[in-house]
Amino acid sequence: MGRIVKLNNNGYGFAGLDDPINGGMVNVYRINENKKWELTQKISSPSGANTSFGYEISSDNDILLISEKENGSQNGICYLYQLKNGVFTLVTSLTGESVNDRVLFGTKTEISDQVIAVSSPRRVPEKENGYVYLYYFDGTSCQFRQKISPPANDTDGDFGYSMTMYKNLICVSSPNSKISNERYGVVHVF
Numbered sequence: 136m137g138r139i140v141k142l143n144n145n146g147y148g149f150a151g152l153d154d155p156i157n158g159g160m161v162n163v164y165r166i167n168e169n170k171k172w173e174l175t176q177k178i179s180s181p182s183g184a185n186t187s188f189g190y191e192i193s194s195d196n197d198i199l200l201i202s203e204k205e206n207g208s209q210n211g212i213c214y215l216y217q218l219k220n221g222v223f224t225l226v227t228s229l230t231g232e233s234v235n236d237r238v239l240f241g242t243k244t245e246i247s248d249q250v251i252a253v254s255s256p257r258r259v260p261e262k263e264n265g266y267v268y269l270y271y272f273d274g275t276s277c278q279f280r281q282k283i284s285p286p287a288n289d290t291d292g293d294f295g296y297s298m299t300m301y302k303n304l305i306c307v308s309s310p311n312s313k314i315s316n317e318r319y320g321v322v323h324v325f
Contacts, residue, residue, distance in 0.1 A: 143194035145218070148172060151189025151201075154179070159188030161201055163223060181214055181225060195246040198272060199223050202241030202253070211240030213253055215277055227277050229270060231255045240268075245300035249273065250280075252305055254295030265295035267307055283325055285309055294323070 139151040148164040163176035180188035180203060191202040197218035204211045212230050216223040229251070231240035243254040249272045256265035267283040283305070285294035297308040305325045312321040 139189065139192055141192045141194060143196070143199075145196060147194065147218075149192045149194060149199070151192055153186055158183070158185045159190070159203070161189040161192060163199075176222060178216070178223065181228070182212070191241055191244045193244040193246045193251075195248065198246055198249070198251075200229075200244050200246060200251060200253075202244055204239060204241055210238050211242065211255065213241045213244060215251070215272065217274075226272075229253060229268070229277065231266070231268060232282075239265075243295065243298050245298060245305070247300045247302055250300070250303075251277065252298060252300050254298055254307070256293045256295040264309075265293060267295050267298060267305070283307065285323065 138153065141149045146166050150162045152160055152162065154160040158180055161178045162174055163178065164172045165175045167173040182203065185203050187204045189201055190204040193200045199216040200213050202211060202213045212228055214228050215226045217226050231238045238255050240255040241253055242256055245252040251270040251272060253268045254265060255268065264285050268279065269281040269283065270277050271280050293311045294309045295307055296310050299306050307323045308320065309323065310320040311318050
């Protein structure tokens with residue numbers, strides 16, 4: 136247990152774990168009145184047994200995003216949940232637009248207010264650049280808003296390998312970006 140652990144600002148904790156029977160799983164915890172963590176929900180992959188379910192977890196307020204980095208074809212998928220009556224309920228799934236089987240959509244995820252960011256540091260043989268997809272969740276549905284690409288001079292940097300978001304600012308890493316023909320890495324700020 137504890138492949139990944141995250142906390143949100145509403146007193147919930149999340150732990151991604153491998154379940155030998157069901158594949159990946161995310162346990163949801165809440166602090167009870169005795170100030171102890173209590174297991175309140177177990178979430179399994181909607182696509183069936185997949186050990187990578189819970190690879191990445193992000194949560195803000197009543198929104199929870201869980202990624203499945205490799206769902207058989209190596210294409211990633213993210214599942215969006217919303218807290219209703221004390222239970223996180225599946226709202227929709229998010230996927231990248233590429234048919235490339237190494238997109239790795241959902242490698243990193245972030246949520247700030249109602250904006251959701253999902254990285255896809257694609258690693259195709261010709262180029263190692265990736266993308267960050269931005270979505271907006273209005274409380275009912277989730278709409279794609281924008282795909283962020285690395286600058287033109289960053290074509291082999293694993294763009295989207297890591298990222299962080301705060302309000303309307305997003306920082307995206309390209310750890311293999313070259314500077315003067317040396318791989319130093321770059322963080323792009325948008």
